[in-house]
Amino acid sequence: MKHEHVTAIRQDIPKFSSRHRLRANILKALAHPVRWYFAEVLAHGPRCVCELQQLVNLDMSTVSKHLAVMRQAGLVEDEKRGTQVLYHLATPCVLKIFPCVEEVLAKDIRRKMEVFGSDE
Amino acid sequence: MKHEHVTAIRQDIPKFSSRHRLRANILKALAHPVRWYFAEVLAHGPRCVCELQQLVNLDMSTVSKHLAVMRQAGLVEDEKRGTQVLYHLATPCVLKIFPCVEEVLAKDIRRKMEVFGSDE
DNA sequence: TGCATTATTGGCAAATTTGCCAAGTATTCA
DNA sequence: TGAATACTTGGCAAATTTGCCAATAATGCA
Numbered sequence: 001m002k003h004e005h006v007t008a009i010r011q012d013i014p015k016f017s018s019r020h021r022l023r024a025n026i027l028k029a030l031a032h033p034v035r036w037y038f039a040e041v042l043a044h045g046p047r048c049v050c051e052l053q054q055l056v057n058l059d060m061s062t063v064s065k066h067l068a069v070m071r072q073a074g075l076v077e078d079e080k081r082g083t084q085v086l087y088h089l090a091t092p093c094v095l096k097i098f099p100c101v102e103e104v105l106a107k108d109i110r111r112k113m114e115v116f117g118s119d120e
Numbered sequence: 121m122k123h124e125h126v127t128a129i130r131q132d133i134p135k136f137s138s139r140h141r142l143r144a145n146i147l148k149a150l151a152h153p154v155r156w157y158f159a160e161v162l163a164h165g166p167r168c169v170c171e172l173q174q175l176v177n178l179d180m181s182t183v184s185k186h187l188a189v190m191r192q193a194g195l196v197e198d199e200k201r202g203t204q205v206l207y208h209l210a211t212p213c214v215l216k217i218f219p220c221v222e223e224v225l226a227k228d229i230r231r232k233m234e235v236f237g238s239d240e
Numbered sequence: 241t242g243c244a245t246t247a248t249t250g251g252c253a254a255a256t257t258t259g260c261c262a263a264g265t266a267t268t269c270a
Numbered sequence: 271t272g273a274a275t276a277c278t279t280g281g282c283a284a285a286t287t288t289g290c291c292a293a294t295a296a297t298g299c300a
Contacts, residue, residue: 152257152258154258178259178260179259179260179261181259181260181261181262182258182259182260185258185259186258189257200266200267202267202268203266203267203268204267
């Protein structure tokens with residue numbers, strides 16, 4: 001017998017849960033094309049919601065919600081300036097994630113080209 | 121007038137799309153508590169599906185699907201060994217993402233403690 | 241004060257993700 | 271060959287995410 005079948009409540013992920021959920025949540029806040037793009041843009045300096053909105057051409061409410069996800073994850077911070085709200089990266093270390101992802105991507109492409117080249 | 125309302129097809133995210141979708145997809149493969157955990161475990165060396173399954177206490181089919189997500193993203197590679205399948209990290213650079221996330225987390229906690237301390 | 245600009249929130253429908261079960265494949269071993 | 275082990279795939283239901291449209295709030299300006 002391997003283990004009892006727990007039929008746990010859906011939300012209740014086993015012991016590794018809380019620690020890993022916290023970390024996964026930060027990544028989840030980056031793991032969307034729009035939010036990844038925002039992180040890239042904000043790496044160059046603060047931007048207001050209206051600027052970001054024009055860049056992606058989505059409804060402003062949608063943009064606002066994406067930014068809320070990033071804010072709740074601790075990725076960005078906001079600051080009121082008159083009628084607008086400026087967003088900026090909470091820590092520059094987010095930028096270090098970019099090259100890591102590039103490397104995974106590059107390696108994956110190399111690997112796929114090998115497979116393509118072989119006669120399998 | 122700011123811009124026409126495009127009412128685009130749902131999938132069809134504007135110009136920044138393809139480039140960022142590709143990158144976001146890699147992060148998405150890490151942005152789940154179980155898969156984040158697997159990446160941590162695999163950082164210590166190859167593991168078979170059955171080992172990983174026992175660690176998280178989920179159905180083996182569920183574990184298999186999580187690993188398939190990671191494989192398709194180019195995060196891990198698999199290798200048959202008899203009846204079992206060993207998974208290992210495709211590139212060690214994934215590990216560099218861990219400390220970045222820790223830093224975001226630490227900064228976020230610091231910031232929240234400040235707010236807690238102030239009389240706002 | 242009234243109006244425009246900027247942003248957030250609530251609500252909803254469509255899309256995606258997640259996890260289980262059942263069924264199928266592949267390999268080892270008796 | 272037949273049984274056991276290890277894994278994958280299809281299908282489905284529950285949960286979550288995403289994006290739009292109001293409706294609402296906050297600020298600046300005439």
